[in-house]
Amino acid sequence: MPQLDEKLEPILAQVIHRNAGEVEFHQAVREVFESLGHVIAKRPDYADEALIERICEPERQIIFRVPWTDDKGQVHINRGFRVQFNSALGPYKGGIRFHPSVNVGIIKFLGFEQTFKNALTGMPIGGGKGGADFNPRGRSDAEVMRFCQSFMTELSRHLGEHTDVPAGDIGVGGREIGYMFGQYKRLTNRYEAGVLTGKGLSYGGSRARTEATGYGNTYFVQSMLETKGMSFDGKRCVVSGSGNVALYTMEKIMAFGGKVVACSDSNGYIVDEKGIDLELIKEIKEVRRERVSEYARLKGAGTQYIPDGSIWDVPCDVAMPSATQNELTGKDAQTLVKNGVIAVGEGANMPSTPEAIRVFQDAKVLFGPGKAANAGGVATSALEMQQNAARDSWTFEQTEARLATIMRNIHDTCAETAEEFGAPGNYVMGANIAGFVRVAEAMRALGVI
Template sequence: MSDYVSSVSAALRQRYADQPEYLQSVLTWLEMITPALQDSDVYERLDLLTRMVEPDRMLSFTVPWVDDKGFAHTCHGYRVQFNSAIGPYKGGLRFHPSVNPSVVKFLGFEQTYKNALTGLPIGGAAGGADFDPRGKSNREIMRFCQSFMTALYRHIGADTDIPAGDIGVGAREIGYLFGEYKRLTGRSESSALTGKGLTYGGSKIRQEAAGFGTVYFTARMLEHQGETMEGKRLAVSGFGNMSWGVCRKSAELGGKVVTLSGPDGYVYDPDGVTTQEKFDFMLQMRASGADKVEAYADRFGVEFYAGKKPWEVPVDIVIPCATQNELDVEDAVRIVANNVRYYVEGSNMPATSDALNLLRLSPRVLTAGSKASGTGGVVVSALEMVQNSLRYSWTRREVEERLKKIMGDIYDASAAAAEEYGLGYDLIAGNDIAAFKKISQAMIAQGL
């Protein structure tokens, strides 16, 4: 079996040398699931690994749009439908200049295994465009979304592929996308997209879900160690939906987030992001489109560290919430040196491979990967689909109770898989193995 894994790895390195995000994601996954491959030779006989690391299809298209001055622009759009073994494709759309085939495929791959852990019948996908919503008017964003959906609508639907939001795609963008989908198809198909507004089929706590889910997962890790969130200090990156949710739920459970970050640097707030005023200001910063965190320091009189990352601050828990590869080996060394006890990933693949291995192998740091801890957003997206099919809206409390239970189930599955394969408390390998087992069994059952 080791020869088979080596051959798949070599083929991936050769084929995707120019797609670093995607290559990093799949090679790390292969390393994590290797202990589970000894169960049977069926994986090699059916060449299952190759089928699992390659998407079912990759769509690319141009997205022309007109700005408010009447000038035309052309962006590039993508949708990768990665795996539908356990349900229709599902995953976010990202509008950001960094979007390219490598980023989209990495996101789709990660999403496939996140979704499998939820226990809900959904496959994995991702998409987006190299369009930057920052600095654009509402009308420009609307025109772009309408053009994007004109290219995408043929390939999505409630039983086919269900997009959701990601970086640069919030409730506003989902609204414009959904409106155009209805016009093009003539169907008010509520479950064709998730992340919708509450007035037309959206779910309560959708914006908070990713951060809330990450904190619920972290709380289970603490519980395993006989601890609680009470009194814990957290270092968090970003100031978007994920960070906002982490701040709010941590404060509710007695902890406090003391850092936020942006492309310009990070802020250190020793009193913690714990008040409604601070939560509301995070929303204002995001809505401004400036993408700078220094405004928080100006507003609340705290320190701002230009061009630096928050991982130098001594805390109990580190939760990266911004973007991929935001944490490198130097950051990981600093985290270990600061005696950080818990490293929990909120965003997709926030650490480089070397940084992640350093943290995983440190006896001081307990780690959890985003395929498990960062699944809160997709959980509530899937619950939104359930509510749409029922033509019924659950209360905020009902949605949050379901989210909390599913995050607990994900923790249990990750811990059990790690223990089953003699990996101790390696939750990152555990969540990869648990998801792999579920998807591979479904693929085997469905034949070639």
């Protein structure tokens, strides 16, 4: 495990002590701290005024009860969260996650990562994250609606287009955003379109928002490949997950000439050596809401379904972990390197463990960390806010062109920052330092608050 700068060791110890048991949050903080020693060496003043301690402490943490009734009349109680982490650059901005694994530590790690990710976009947005330990899988539309309405009844008092602007995340798509926006409008008696992003096109959403995280990750990896004189064209790719991010990562890889041979869900993964049939997997996941095993059943010969295995056993040139945190382990990384992987782009938030990242870096694999590579979703959310504020609606092509420019700029910022601090090609260090400096400079300008 890399050594921390001696000035950062007591700060990390304090974070761990004050946030006991929140291992994902500890992991996210340590990963950033491992890069900050280089900054402290050049700018020791960043260690003054408890600046780093303040960056690690959320401005506000909200935990609340969410009661709701299922279709049989039975009452259920879930727990809702919103961590408003940092507003130095703008209103809190970050998704809402509905998943049984959600707890305050998960939300804090996501909010911490979001703060730096949002800073890298160059857009005027701060960092936050929210969610609930509710599982929408297997629930009827009416049950999901009642849950979303109950959740928003409490959360609404903490939101506003100049205060906090949530979006979707795992378990929260267009359906859930629509129900929450409707309840917010009902409670406030205002059509405040900019208070939620990821909305449907019929009520203030942005074209290309659905595709943005997956497209953006692919643009980032394409930029990394170009530094080595390569591209996606002809590359064999594996994309974990089969949700929104994974589906549109696959779509853009195919548009760039790559072939996606495997994707997954929480039950297992499929391998199609001819290349995943994008329209079929979209139909299964977005319309039928079924498992990826259904793909293998429908395709038949030539397609494999492997339950409970590791998708990273499938040989590939490019790996795109796009499911959830810590899904790609050190052992998985060793397998990928042995099988010849040349680039990895994180579509999910912190999907690679610290051990996996070290394996990739030691092997000189191009590695795009999530806070940079998957920033396209929140960047396009900020573009949605911009359109809402102007009472405007852009074309898909106009929005995607802005997204492509933003992702290239993020790539170049990370690469140039890594070079400046003596670690050329280290996108992890470049992303951490560039994001930290932008947030830190804004915080210093605002005084000790």
